[in-house]
Amino acid sequence: MAAIHAAAREAFAEQGYHATSVRDIARRAGVSMAALYYHYEGKQELLFAVLRESVEDYFVTCEHALAAAPDDPAAHLDALVGATVRYRVRRRAESTLNLIEVRNLEPRYRKLLDARVDTATRMWAGIIDDGVRAGVFATAWPDDARRAVIAMCNAIADWYRPEGAVTVDELVERYVGLARTIVACS
Known part of the structure; x- marks a missing residue:
């Protein structure tokens, strides 16, 4: 398979x-x-299988990064941004498929993937909300900040090339800095 x-x-x-x-x-x-x-059964089930495999790999990647991070919102944000950047670089094709081809899923499959996307959204939102509550993030717009951070990380699959001038580690460092700026991390 x-x-x-x-x-x-x-x-x-x-x-x-x-x-x-x-x-x-x-x-x-x-x-x-x-x-x-x-x-x-056919092409539809295959698309779902490919997308589901990719989404599950994303969650495993994030869970490992978060488990290794110190227990504070800034470290969790850094870990999640780093995991997402590394995932988008490592699985560029799947990232693009998940962002574009998901629209071609039949409702029964789309509903299953949407549930996982909602879980990811809650994961990001929880970290940012924790940071705001703790006074570590000063953003007045946590939902907008979440969407902005996710969008910038997702876009990496479109433009990043490993053979380019920026290494993955440099990219992670830059995006962690950008994410901290967006959430107004103190």
Whole structure:
């Protein structure tokens, strides 16, 4: 199934959901159509599987980073920004798919992914709200700050290239600084 996921991810990222056929995914994966249909009902279920796998990896990445961080809102923000930046760099194709192709999911699949997105939103909001309550973040607009930080981190998948002049560690440092500025971290 890993080969099928990789082929679907690659095809969706290169061509988009609508331009990708199940036959193309099977060919890229080096499996027969029958083998692909044995594991998946069709292209819709494959898109959901690829997106769900990516979202779950994001949560694991964030949970590990938060577990390793000291117990204070600024450290949690730093950890979450760092984990998100590293994730967006490491899984650029999936990040783009999650931001763009999710609109092509049928309602039953979309509802499942939306629930995970809501969980991520609450994770970010909780950290920022904790920081405001503790007096560590002075932003007057915590919801806007959350949206701004998430948006800037999500955009990395569109423009960042590992072979460029900025290393991932430098990018994390910059984005942590930007996030702290947005939330008015003291």
